[in-house]
Amino acid sequence: NVQDRWESEANGLPFSKGLSRMSCGYLLCTILLFVAVLLAVTVTGTILFMNHYHAPVTEGPPLINTNQDEKNALVTIEKVDGSRINIFIDPNCPDYNNNFLRLEGVQTSLLHSLTDHDMDLKSVKGQDRALLVNLAEEVAKLSAHAGQLKMDYEALRRGQGTLGQDLNTLQTEQGRLIQLLSESQINMVKVVNSVSDALNSMQKEQGVLKTRVKADLQRAPVRGLRPKSCNNGSRPKDCYDIYMNGQREDGIYSVFPTHYPSGFQVFCDMTTDGGGWTVFQRREDGSVNFFRGWEAYREGFGKITGEHWLGMKRIHALTIQANYELRIDLEDFENSTAFAHYGTFGVGLFSVDPDEDGYPLTIADYSGTAGDSLLKHNGMKFTTKDQDNDHSENNCASFYHGAWWYRNCHTSNLNGQYLKGHHTSYADGIEWSSWTGWQYSLKYSEMKIRPNKDDKK
Ligand SMILES: *[C@@H]1O[C@H](CO)[C@@H](O)[C@H](O)[C@H]1NC(C)=O
Ligand SMILES: *[C@@H]1O[C@H](CO)[C@@H](O)[C@H](O)[C@H]1NC(C)=O
Ligand SMILES: [Ca+2]
Numbered sequence: 001n002v003q004d005r006w007e008s009e010a011n012g013l014p015f016s017k018g019l020s021r022m023s024c025g026y027l028l029c030t031i032l033l034f035v036a037v038l039l040a041v042t043v044t045g046t047i048l049f050m051n052h053y054h055a056p057v058t059e060g061p062p063l064i065n066t067n068q069d070e071k072n073a074l075v076t077i078e079k080v081d082g083s084r085i086n087i088f089i090d091p092n093c094p095d096y097n098n099n100f101l102r103l104e105g106v107q108t109s110l111l112h113s114l115t116d117h118d119m120d121l122k123s124v125k126g127q128d129r130a131l132l133v134n135l136a137e138e139v140a141k142l143s144a145h146a147g148q149l150k151m152d153y154e155a156l157r158r159g160q161g162t163l164g165q166d167l168n169t170l171q172t173e174q175g176r177l178i179q180l181l182s183e184s185q186i187n188m189v190k191v192v193n194s195v196s197d198a199l200n201s202m203q204k205e206q207g208v209l210k211t212r213v214k215a216d217l218q219r220a221p222v223r224g225l226r227p228k229s230c231n232n233g234s235r236p237k238d239c240y241d242i243y244m245n246g247q248r249e250d251g252i253y254s255v256f257p258t259h260y261p262s263g264f265q266v267f268c269d270m271t272t273d274g275g276g277w278t279v280f281q282r283r284e285d286g287s288v289n290f291f292r293g294w295e296a297y298r299e300g301f302g303k304i305t306g307e308h309w310l311g312m313k314r315i316h317a318l319t320i321q322a323n324y325e326l327r328i329d330l331e332d333f334e335n336s337t338a339f340a341h342y343g344t345f346g347v348g349l350f351s352v353d354p355d356e357d358g359y360p361l362t363i364a365d366y367s368g369t370a371g372d373s374l375l376k377h378n379g380m381k382f383t384t385k386d387q388d389n390d391h392s393e394n395n396c397a398s399f400y401h402g403a404w405w406y407r408n409c410h411t412s413n414l415n416g417q418y419l420k421g422h423h424t425s426y427a428d429g430i431e432w433s434s435w436t437g438w439q440y441s442l443k444y445s446e447m448k449i450r451p452n453k454d455d456k457k
Contacts, residue, residue: 235254235255235256235263236253236254236255236256237255237256237257237258237318237321238255238257238266238276238278238318238321238449238450238451239253239255239266239268239269239270239276239277239278239279239450240276240277240278240450240451241255242255242268242270242276243268243270243275243276244276247268247270248270248271248275249270250267250268250269250270250271251267251268251270252265252266252267252268252304252305253265253266253268254266255278255318257314257317257318257321258317258321259317259320259321260313260314260317260318264310264314265304266278266279266280266304266310266314267279267282267304267305267308269446269448272327272329272448273327276450277327277448277449277450278318278448278449278450279310279446279447279448280309280310280314280315280318280447280448280449281308281309281310281414281415281445281446281447282302282306282307282308282445282446282447283307283414283415283418283430283442283444283445283446284306284307284443284444284445285306285307285418286307286418286420287306287307288301288302288303288306288307288308290307290309290402290403290415290416290417290418291385291401291402291403291417292384292385292403293384293385293386293387294384294386294387296309296384297309297311297312297382297384297403298311298312298313298355299311299313300312300313300314309415312347312348312354312355312359312382313354313355315347315359315449316347316348316354316359318449319345319346319347319349319449320346320348320349321451322451322452323344323346323451323452324344324345324346324449324450324451324452325341325342325343325344325345325449325450325451325452325453326341326342326344326345326363326447326448326449327339327340327341327342327447327448327449327450328340328341328368328370328374328414328432328445328446328447328448329444329445329446329448330370330432330435330442330444330445331442331443331444331445332421332436332440332442332443333420333421333443338368338369338370338371338432338435339368339369339370340366340368340369340370340371340372340373340374340432341366341367341368342363342364342365342366342374342375343364343365343367343452344362344363344364344365344452345361345362345363345449346361346362347359347360347361347362347382348360349362350362357381358381358382358383358387358389359381359382360379360380360381360382360405361377361378361379361380361381361382361405362378362379363375363377363378364378370432370434370435371432371434371435372434373411373412373431373432373433373434373435374411374412376407376411377404377405377406377407377410377411377412380405380406380407381405382403382404382405383395383396383397383403383404383405383406384397384403385397385398385403389406390406390407390408390409391406391407391408392406392407392408392409396408396409396410399428400413400416400427400428401416401417401428402414402415402416402417402428403415409427410427410431410433411433411434412431412432412433413427413428413429413430413431414430414431414432414442414445414447415430416428416429416430416431416441417429417430417441418430418441419441420441420443421440421441421443422439422440423439423440423441424439425439426438426439427439429441429442430442430445432445
């Protein structure tokens with residue numbers, strides 16, 4: 001039953017092995033979000049139960065469980081029609097202040113509705129009344145502990161807190177609450193149905209959060225390693241930090257550069273040449289149009305898991321944090337590969353307003369197998385078809401159907417058209433001239449950065 005599942009789930013969690021190891025906010029995030037969800041469920045359920053108590057029972061109850069099937073989902077509600085709602089949590093300890101605010105709102109409205117319905121409550125008979133009273137008590141306790149947890153959570157975010165006794169207590173009480181909910185399924189079919197509806201709307205409300213969380217979870221495959229990503233209370237500023245925190249799998253992660261505190265998602269290459277690479281450009285199948293204007297190149301476009309440009313404002317925020325090296329991996333249509341490595345890379349490093357300044361390229365110190373096709377672009381501003389910052393009397397981006405740090409015009413054009421190998425037009429494909437000349441458009445290109453060795457701890 002539900003209680004068993006809860007317990008087996010709980011026993012599988014790291015914190016059952018001792019409080020001393022709970023130095024990571026991941027667990028706390030999990031518990032907190034869970035509490036928020038349970039509270040909302042309880043409130044809505046209770047209110048709706050009171051409102052619809054006399055409504056006829058027509059269908060079987062949905063099943064609430066702390067999840068086994070759906071990987072990474074914390075709670076699953078399975079409705080009678082077979083549809084499922086999964087509640088996910090973010091392993092990377094994002095800022096849950098909004099959730100706390102919502103939680104507090106929920107608590108307040110719960111207390112109000114319990115008071116308001118006190119009279120009604122008395123008319124509800126026997127077992128059901130006891131159940132509601134029980135629920136009210138449990139929720140009140142949960143509220144108190146959620147308050148304490150919030151303080152712990154804030155302390156943890158500063159990297160100094162301990163989870164303390166509250167986590168244990170909360171765990172016990174959550175267990176009791178879940179038991180109550182499951183025991184009451186027979187009597188509270190309507191409630192539980194309403195709960196899934198309520199959860200549905202809550203899901204909508206939290207749509208943005210959920211989407212982000214889901215994506216974060218997709219790239220958090222090694223459960224045991226997850227807590228390390230928030231070990232010392234600070235957030236990763238690039239993929240190298242994530243790599244140093246123990247993540248060894250390629251995928252999408254959230255990074256929080258010093259001057260981009262809201263963070264964003266990137267693809268991390270954790271396997272090439274020692275790993276820890278933050279990818280900012282990829283071409284692989286021609287599925288994304290790269291012939292775009294300035295705003296697109298500043299804001300980024302494409303799919304992080306596929307072809308994409310991360311966006312100049314993010315590349316800038318990353319590369320001003322430290323001295324970064326650049327690696328460019330290339331592949332042709334005969335499956336040959338080559339790479340170019342640059343010991344120094346950055347955009348807008350010396351600009352007061354980098355966007356205004358055109359994100360000038362800083363590039364130096366070539367090594368690799370593809371030959372150098374970028375050093376000649378050193379110091380050049382970025383040019384797009386609608387913003388001409390190059391040294392040509394024409395617009396090189398328009399002329400070569402790309403967007404690059406053109407001079408007059410280029411020795412490489414990795415944002416050019418996806419022309420699939422040899423082409424008769426001149427230099428307007430995905431070109432890396434020192435490897436394949438100006439009339440061969442590459443199959444694959446990936447540009448990625450990592451703090452330079454001198455900067456690594
Ligand atoms: C936490 O770890 C990150 C990355 O490993 C590091 O950059 C940062 O300085 C550390 N912060 C503290 C307070 O130790
Ligand atoms: C290149 O590799 C792909 C997938 O590994 C394979 O299907 C294809 O036949 C290869 N092409 C050549 C020219 O070797
Ligand atoms: Ca020009």
